[in-house]
Amino acid sequence: MLNPQNKLIDNTPLISVAMPIYNAGSYLRLAVISIIEQTYQNWELLIIDDGSTDGSLQSIEDIQDSRVSIINDGKNAGLAMRLNQAIDMAKGKYLARMDQDDFSFPERFFKQLQLLESNPKLDLVASSVIAVSEDDQVIGKVPCSVSHSELCANPWKGFPLPHPTWMGRIEWFRKNKYKIPGPYFCEDQELLLRTYMNSNFSAVSDYVFAYRIRQKRSLVRVIKTRFELLSIQSNSFINAKQISNLILAWFFFSLLILRDFWWHIFKLNSISIKPANNITNDDVYKEWQQTIINNKDYHGR
Secondary structure: OOOOOOEOEOOEOOEEEEEEEOOOHHHHHHHHHHHHOOOOEOEEEEEEEOOOOOOHHHHHOOOOOOOEEEEEOOOOOOHHHHHHHHHHHOOOOEEEEOOOOOEEOOOHHHHHHHHHHHOOOOOEEEEEEEEEOOOOOEEEEEOOOOOHHHHOOOOOOOOOOOHHHOEEEHHHHHHOOOOOOOOOOOHHHHHHHHHHHHOOEEEEEEEEEEEEOOOOOOHHHHHHHHHHHHHHHHHHHHHOOOHHHHHHHHHHHHHHHHHHHHHHHHOOOOOOOEEHHHOOOOHHHHHHHHHHHHOOOOOOO
């Protein structure tokens, strides 16, 4: 049975946390604090700077923790390359993802570990998330299915496993590394599409992660990402002779493009979330608000 208070023993963490950053700005500090404050403590945090120019690393200079490593070679190699670098460096049995502007609630690692340890056949788990704005306001919820069949039911539509919430077995990541050069803003979907038929995915249904939604989304970037993913899907479905999935992928792509232009014209939010007015009384909402208050003047353990 897992002990939530397990700490680093003999320099052998159970979890290696991969956190590539690039111009993280003021959000980096809260993201790092959220890892340090996990109830499960046997981890290492690999912060890999990808050529940042904003001096964001200075915001965590006062946080002293031997489990935190900062790798900074001054180069800009891209997210996929940095994630593979973290996979190679990882000492843990499991690899967890973390983004520079998001937040892991204290029970995230413990709950995901429980799921992985209780089912040796699982390769990768994600979690449901709450969506928060750039100014730390809760926008809504994004639930995540927990069964592999549900998560992979519509490969033509994509796989609803939020990338920053991933935790999986290091052997799976080393066997299935991120594609280099990385696909344009869809490294995660390419990896899932490549592996889902020979893997086993799941998720923690609890909302143990805060995912930050940026208000300004470049239409050019969104459209370019859509085309990149469609190209990956088309090649995969053609090679697998999955013609129905190929047709559905093109149809779904067309609908998304129309929605993107609609969103752009009317300044709407194109991300599917449950409205915040349904969750203002939830414990997770209160926990997030208290987190912001508690960590404004945090200086480490």
